[in-house]
Amino acid sequence: MSIGAPPPLPRSKRALARALAHLESAPGTPEVVALLEAAYAEPRAQVVGLTGPPGVGKSTLTGRLIAAYRGRGETVGVVAVDPSSRRSGGALLGDRLRLRSDAEDAGLFVRSMAARDRLGGLAEITWSAVVLMRALFDRVLVETVGVGQSETDVAGVADTVVFCVQPGGGDSLQFMKAGIVEIPQVAVVTKADMGKVAQRALADLAGALSLAEPEDGWPVRSLGVSAESGEGLAELVATLDAHDAWLKQEGRLGERRHAQAEAWLRAAILERWGREGLRARGLPALAPGQAPFAAAL
Secondary structure (H helix, E strand, O other): OOOOOOOOOOOOHHHHHHHHHHHHHOOOOHHHHHHHHHHHOOOOOEEEEEEOOOOOOHHHHHHHHHHHHHHOOOOEEEEEEEOEOOOOOOEOOOHHHHOOOOOOOOOEEEEEEEOOOOOOOOOHHHHHHHHHHHOOOOEEEEEOOOOOOHHHHHHHOOOEEEEEEOOOOOHHHHHHHOOHHHOOOEEEEOOHHHOHHHHHHHHHHHHHHOOOOOEOOEOOEEEEOOOOOOOOHHHHHHHHHHHHHHHOOOOHHHHHHHHHHHHHHHHHHHHHHHHHHHHHHOOOOOOOOOOOOHHHO
């Protein structure tokens, strides 16, 4: 299938909303594929994924990060992944309930997306949306619904993963049991203004993280943050900046995104053709820097 000439990237909020709606409704059409291929070639943003159990304060923390980045004059795109309605397939919560965004702020765009049929996970379409948005903004934040697969799936869309736990929730034990310890680059104890119980949670988290092998020399950082008071937020932003700079050294960022593209391609072919189809068709080879969208057709 010929995908044609790439269309211009959507520069306004209205144009981006239309493009994302088209991406969700007709993901395999030549015009959508051409747009995604063009966006893949022009990455701009650091993509930060925020995950953790429901109620841990991810939305509040996301709002704080938005304010911090906008305060520095950086543009921000947000993908908020919500549970799906069984009836409509759409997102149940929606960005207006989870995140308060300023409609007049041209440098901020928030989009809710449904997890669809993946229990707690990220829909295949999420990475495509992230690829488009990372060509348009300085930072892209992906907030997961925070149950089931989302805690591991987020590594397939984000450059930097932030795992959130809260004091007194027993999350550190689950963190160790589920193997999630190998997923994030940064782990935060939210509600760090709760005193001794927060300090205990941070110590437990640091102990859990000590079991993980450093990612090519990056030891997972554990921080205490209070989204309500702002305590620890500057340190979190500085740590995210540090990981972004580290990824851009020695080709690490390109390697990470290439691995994501290969994983997306395999998942896309598997979803469309099934295991037998994948076996018969084989997995197309992607050259470094090559977008996977046309290869999935």
